[in-house]
Amino acid sequence: MSTDTSGAIDGVTLYDVDNPAPVIEPPRKRTKKTPKGGGTNFEMIAWLFMRLSGIVLVVLVIGHLLIQLVLDGGVSKIGFAFVAGRWASPWWQTWDLVMLWLAMLHGANGLRTVINDYAERDNTRFWLKMLLYTATVFTILLGTLVIFTFDPNIS
Amino acid sequence: MATPVMDKAQATATADYITATFRIRRFNPEESDAVIWEDFQITIDPKERVLDALHKIKWDTDGTLTFRRSCAHGICGSDAMRINGRNRLACKTLIKDINPDKPITVEPIKGLTVLKDLVVDMEPFFQAFRDVMPFLVTEGNEPTRERLQSAEDRERFDDTTKCILCAACTSSCPVFWNDGQYFGPAAIVNAHRFIFDSRDEAGEQRLEILNDKDGVWRCRTTFNCTDACPRGIEVTKAIQEVKRALITRRF
Structure with missing residues (x-):
């Protein structure tokens, strides 16, 4: 083998019966000491939220895409005036607000499970999640602020 | 009832044999920390199972090949392994069903520590x-007869x-x-x-x-x-x- 990473150097192996090679253990494994049940329903509520918000988001997002990109002239009609006209109505304000919150929380929770599944070290997992939560909170707050304080008479 | 004639059956018995290649993932910590794929070519009846092929290799070719098996009839659950990239029981997988024209890969099951060859830490x-x-788990006194249950339950x-x-x-x-x-x-x-x-x-x-x-x-x-x-x-x-x-x- 050209890329020989084994213990063999010049035909002499480092490992024998009394000195076996280390086995490759999976990153995290279940032992007797694995903590049992935190007693919270958080994972269940998160799982339920994904299902329910998903159903609502299908309606909200497809409706949003239709209005923005397909109906009534398509994407070319979008401009400051179009957005200002839509956000003058509480109906579209609510629509966009609900869509923003549900989509951000749905996406963030999905990414949280991906990080939980794939990050191997506790430190990596912690910091990736902190980055995710910060980005989520920032986007939700900024979006909410814009929807409520939008001023069509901007100079 | 007439006694069946044997000689014809014996003549065709070895005619069905094929040469199959088994590509087995080997790991022996007492020799090296490297994991290698090793090819074994054996002549075998395609109606035999992968477990029979592993036995043939262990008994006739390379006695160091290590794997678990107990009952060899799909009941004990000892010989689960990854055959051609899918988890199966070696004792329930016929060679003819997994395309013996190409090398058949045999690996230990994933996600558990490999101790040697196909043996993992369960x-x-x-x-x-x-x-x-x-x-x-039940509460109360032990009943004096069996705990009955309806067919639906x-x-x-x-x-x-x-x-x-x-x-x-x-x-x-x-x-x-x-x-x-x-x-x-x-x-x-x-x-x-x-x-x-x-x-x-x-x-x-x-x-x-x-x-x-x-x-x-x-x-x-x-x-x-x-x-x-x-x-x-x-x-x-x-x-x-x-x-x-x-x-x-x-x-």
Whole structure:
């Protein structure tokens, strides 16, 4: 083998019966000491939220895409005036607000499970999640602020 | 009744033999820390099983080949391995069914520590099994006769009684590969077997154990476990039933 990473150097192996090679253990494994049940329903509520918000988001997002990109002239009609006209109505304000919150929380929770599944070290997992939560909170707050304080008479 | 003639049968017996290549993933920590693929060419009847081929290699070619098997008839669950990239029991897989024209790859099941060749450390798997309390729990005095159950009540959990704990499902699960803290399909199947048993009284307790962050909610419904199960248990369905039981009992 050209890329020989084994213990063999010049035909002499480092490992024998009394000195076996280390086995490759999976990153995290279940032992007797694995903590049992935190007693919270958080994972269940998160799982339920994904299902329910998903159903609502299908309606909200497809409706949003239709209005923005397909109906009534398509994407070319979008401009400051179009957005200002839509956000003058509480109906579209609510629509966009609900869509923003549900989509951000749905996406963030999905990414949280991906990080939980794939990050191997506790430190990596912690910091990736902190980055995710910060980005989520920032986007939700900024979006909410814009929807409520939008001023069509901007100079 | 006339005695059957033997000579014709013997003449055709070896005519069906084919030459098949078995590409086996070898690891021997007493020699090297490197994992290598080793090819073995053997002449064998394609109607034989992969386990017979492994025996032939071990007995006739290379005695150091290491694998587990006990009953060799698909009941004990010792010889689950990854054959041509799929988890199966070597004793239930016929060579003719997995295209012997190409090399047949044989690997240990994934997600568990490989100790030597095809032998893995099953301890984390059995720890998850023990953690769901896979035994009958009842209250009150012991009855003086059998604990009777209607046929319908028995039917409710019939599918999950078939588990042989071979770990083919758990070691096919991508969540388990990345995080061995997850209970895994086999443990959930064995919890399901008691949760839905009308004679058992610790269903709530088992549901609470599986409500953990490493419990049923980590299941991503990829159906790998259902495909892998050599006993044909609808594993993913059982996991979903446990999820539903958790939700409907509290809402």
